[in-house]
Amino acid sequence: MDLRLDGKNALVTGGTRGIGRAVSLELARAGCNVVACYRGNQEAAARLETDLAETPGKHSVIQADVADPAAVERLVDECRGRLGSLDVLVHNAGSISHVPVGKLGLDQWRAVVDSNLTAFYLLVNKSLDLFGECASVVGVGSKVALVGVPLRSHYTAAKAGMIGLTRSLCKELGPRGVRVNLVAPGIIDTDQAAGLSPQMREKYRSMTAVGRLGEAGDVAGAVLFLASDLSRFVTGETINVDGGM
Numbered sequence: 751m752d753l754r755l756d757g758k759n760a761l762v763t764g765g766t767r768g769i770g771r772a773v774s775l776e777l778a779r780a781g782c783n784v785v786a787c788y789r790g791n792q793e794a795a796a797r798l799e800t801d802l803a804e805t806p807g808k809h810s811v812i813q814a815d816v817a818d819p820a821a822v823e824r825l826v827d828e829c830r831g832r833l834g835s836l837d838v839l840v841h842n843a844g845s846i847s848h849v850p851v852g853k854l855g856l857d858q859w860r861a862v863v864d865s866n867l868t869a870f871y872l873l874v875n876k877s878l879d880l881f882g883e884c885a886s887v888v889g890v891g892s893k894v895a896l897v898g899v900p901l902r903s904h905y906t907a908a909k910a911g912m913i914g915l916t917r918s919l920c921k922e923l924g925p926r927g928v929r930v931n932l933v934a935p936g937i938i939d940t941d942q943a944a945g946l947s948p949q950m951r952e953k954y955r956s957m958t959a960v961g962r963l964g965e966a967g968d969v970a971g972a973v974l975f976l977a978s979d980l981s982r983f984v985t986g987e988t989i990n991v992d993g994g995m
Contacts (some may be wrong), residue, residue, distance in 0.1 A: 753978045756781030759833040760977070761825075763787050763816050763873065764843030766794040768940035769890060772966035773840055773973050774798060778805040780974055782838060785829050787814040789843070808832070816843045816869035817861060826876040836880040838977045841870045842890040844908070846942075848901040859904045866908035870915060874923075874930075883927040886977045889916060890969070891934040893992045909934075913988050920986030929985035931976045936992025939963040959994025968993075 760777045764770040765786025771794070774786040784802060788795045788811065795811045802809035810832055814825040829836055844866035849858055870889050881887075894902065895909035912932055919930040937954040946954070955962055972991045975981050 753974055753980060754781050755838070755974075755977060758782045758837040758977075759785075759829070759835055760838035760840065761785045761787070761829050761836055761873075761877075762840045762842060763814075763825075763869070764789070764890075765840075766798045766811065767791060768942065769935065769938060769966045769969045770840075770842040771798055772970035773842060773890075775801060775805070776967070776970035776974050777838065777840075777977065778802055778807055778809060780978075781807065782977075783808040783833055785810045785812060785825075785832060787812045787816070787825055787843070789813070789815045815865075816841075816873065817845070817865040819872055822869060822872045823876055826873070826880070829877070830880060834880075835882050836877055837882060837885050839873060839877055839881075839885070839887045840890070840973055840977075841873055841888070843869060844890070846902065846905045849904075850901055851903050854904060862904040863908045863911075866905070867911040867915065870912055874919060881923075881926070881928050884979075884982070885928045886981075887919070887923075887928065887930040888973050888976045889930075889932045890973075891916075891932045891988060893934050893936045893990060893995060895934065916988065917986050924985060929976075929981070931981070931985060932988040933969055933972045933976070934988050934990045934992070935964060935969050936990070936995045937963050938966060938969060940966055957995050958992065962993065964991060964993055 765774040766788040
């Protein structure tokens with residue numbers, strides 16, 4: 751057993767920036783044919799297309815807002831037409847906002863929950879006929895699901911829901927040979943962390959056991975492990991990728 755995934759087919763949502771970009775490239779370098787989707791950043795999509803073109807395999811970058819059920823169905827149909835099957839499904843897409851609960855409107859609640867949690871369910875639901883034996887589903891959750899963060903009650907609830915969904919799906923799909931796991935990143939040094947003040951960056955660094963912020967590649971490495979045969983007896987788990995926070 752090793753970390754090679756030669757000839758496997760993978761779908762990565764939110765796959766053109768930050769953690770998703772790192773996951774898309776990691777899977778492609780491991781031998782996967784990768785379909786990555788994005789919501790709206792054309793520049794990031796073009797950069798990923800260029801990088802994937804330098805990696806052997808059949809790769810595509812597709813626009814799709816996974817908060818829209820019709821868009822999820824179209825995305826899965828694209829995978830069916832381009833790849834024929836799915837061995838790896840990584841749900842990384844998801845929106846976030848910072849709103850006091852007293853000012854949190856239902857539309858804002860639904861937008862965050864739909865893109866993170868509901869999309870996870872929809873992607874699995876629509877992809878069932880594409881999963882071969884030994885397929886691996888990986889959700890990208892968050893450390894906040896277990897600790898909570900002010901102003902993010904909707905986001906925390908959605909990520910906590912992904913933990914429960916992962917546990918149930920692993921039991922339901924396990925008899926088919928499909929594994930379902932979650933990675934839960936801590937503070938990762940992506941564009942979302944770019945606005946942190948030097949004081950906040952130092953605070954978060956000091957909270958980790960390893961003394962640094964995480965990198966997108968740290969999360970991608972955990973996803974690669976869960977996608978590979980090295981984790982063939984791992985399912986229903988949430989793996990914290992947080993540097994020991």
